[in-house]
Amino acid sequence: MATVKIGDVISFKREGEEHEGKVTGIRENSVMVQYGFSKTKDEPLTTIVNHKNYKIKQSD
Numbered sequence: 001m002a003t004v005k006i007g008d009v010i011s012f013k014r015e016g017e018e019h020e021g022k023v024t025g026i027r028e029n030s031v032m033v034q035y036g037f038s039k040t041k042d043e044p045l046t047t048i049v050n051h052k053n054y055k056i057k058q059s060d
Contacts, residue, residue, distance in 0.1 A: 004031055004051075009058040012049045020057060021047075 004010065008023045010033060021035030029050060036045040 004054075004056055005059065008056055010049070010054040011057050012054040014047060 004023055004026065006023055006026060009020055010023060010031070011018060011020050012033070013019070014035075019035045021033035023031050024034050024046070025032035027048075030048050031051065031054070032046060033049055033054075034044045034046050037043070038045055
């Protein structure tokens with residue numbers, strides 16, 4: 001299995017929708033991902049994804 005690195009692009013599902021985002025942090029059981037930008041709050045959209053729940057799309 002490939003190891004994710006900071007800067008890699010991953011795909012994951014959130015609320016039934018497929019998303020892609022850039023890995024911004026790595027933890028033992030999960031990664032932090034920035035997957036967009038909020039139009040109303042003027043801040044990045046971030047989430048935590050378990051290592052079991054994503055696929056690496058593009059590696060740095």
